[in-house]
Amino acid sequence: MRETDLWARLNRHLGSAYAQVWADQTSLAGLGNRTVRDALRAGVPCKTIWRVVWEALELPAIER
Template sequence: MREAELWQRLVAHLGSGYARVWAEQVVLSDLAGRTVAEALSAGVPCKTIWRAAWTQLELPASDR
């Protein structure tokens, strides 16, 4: 997964106005206590980040 696809998925589920805020402020335990933005900066693979976001947002399996 590319970073652009990660952002597209976040926007699809959170909306364009909230996705960036959520990615910068919500700490995810599955990302070792990082936010999405921090994980991206640290080089965590986008697929790993999406899985953590998917879990946190309690999205259906079809969106995994």
């Protein structure tokens, strides 16, 4: 998964404005208590980030 795909999915599920805020402010245990943005900076693969986000947002299995 590319970073652009990750952002497209976040925007689809959270809305483009809120996705940015959520990615900057929400710490996720599955990412080592980092935010999405911090995880990206740390080099965590986008696919890994999406799986943690998917679980945190309790999205349907089809979105995984």
